[in-house]
Amino acid sequence: MKEAKSVQHIDNNAVIKVSHLRKSFGDKLILKNINLTLKRGENIVVMGKSGEGKSITIQCIVGMQEPDSGSVNVLGKEVPELNDEELKELRKHIGFLFQGAALYDSMSVRDNLAFPLKKVLKIKDQKEIDQRIDEVLESVGLSDAIDKMPADLSGGMLKRVGLARTLIVKPEIILYDEPTTGLDPITGREISNLIVEVQKKYKASSIIITHDLECARITSNRIVIMSEGEYIAEGTYDELHSSDNQLVKSFFS
């Protein structure tokens, strides 16, 4: 199977700028000092040990968690300062693929995909809805699954439909939370290639949280390594693979 290569044409405009982000839960300090810039058209992979707070970073970006301090600037807007309506408006430009895909299990694939079109974008034209559903399912290779229920789908299919539901609103930014976790290596590679295809076709900028090296290698323009609430290393896959830093080496060995 031909492997996709992540896009190298990156605009220098930052779509996300996180500065000195700090977040704790009770007495436990999870994020100490996170600094991250995502440029337009770029894929950044964030790697780190489990429980380090990788997912908390993207949850702060999308406004699911409120940081203790620091700046989270997304598409020119300071996320912690937005009210509910402003945050709702900003979220229309951000796609979030949850670890388990989080499909609405009482709805079919068709209804899952129609949901954001009807409820978020307020599209009433059924023809347009059907057309967008068909297009996006074709781009993830699941046109046959349109009338299936989430319970009837395999792990890989769930991720694809979850990705389709994220893409259907044509977001500028996509956040992936462990997109290949729980999948076999072949399906994981398929999902990783799909992420790169999405980058090319939709010109989206993405942050991918993963500890899957193969996924990081295929999808990343840049990788950041997280440890103890901070980013300790940054570079391309090849640069980090040949790093002398012991912690970075332990990820790539």
Place this chain on the structure above:
Amino acid sequence: METNKLAIRSWLESVGDSWIFFYKLLRNTFSFEFEWSEFVRQCYEIGYKSFMLVGVTSFIMGTVLILQLRPTLVDFGAESMLPRTLAVAIFREIGPVITGLICAGKIASGIGAELGSMKVTEQIDSMEVSGANPMQYLVVTRVIACCLMLPLLTILGDMLSLLGGYLAMNFTDKVSFFLYFNKCFGSLTFTDYLPAMIKTLFFGFAIGFVGCYKGYNANRGTASVGIAANSAVVTASLWIFFIDVIVVLITNFLI
């Protein structure tokens, strides 16, 4: 001592959380973006699918009450008062409370489990992050559907209880259908059924609110779904009794 302090603090936090949830519910209820199709679907799920359980239970309740009351009233020579006694008891108190408790068990646990599992599998977070309004779509529709369906289910249950009572009366004596129902409805006044219907509105609100609150705030893990469902039933059932006592006190004072 430390455990007691933590328990009190935890209880106060949950009271605060439930008031915040109530405020969000009110804010989203009076909104132009009401989810009509989801509301109608919930009316079907809550009302139509509870019809059989409420109907059968109420029918049996009417039958049993007549069988239990009859010997006592016969001793006082007041057998002719059976239909009236049954009607007043059913319409004023037993019908609403029994329907409320059955619905607390069926509907509150169902809503708690459904929203709890949606919470655990991040479906609610997904809805929120996509820019949709989960409070509007999931909570408001269910609470209002419960407020609408409980009075209707209670009316249905009351009618079936009277029917059950009619059949029970005919085990021992022959009573005509028209005479029986004339005696039942002839004895009922405005003060018998209006306060009861108002009660059922509040019962419906309690069932919907508690089920949604427990499910929406379930913790991570599959065990939390069971805890949410169980807790929803217990809390909703207790609230039914609290509301019952408060409404009875108020109506006795006013009427």
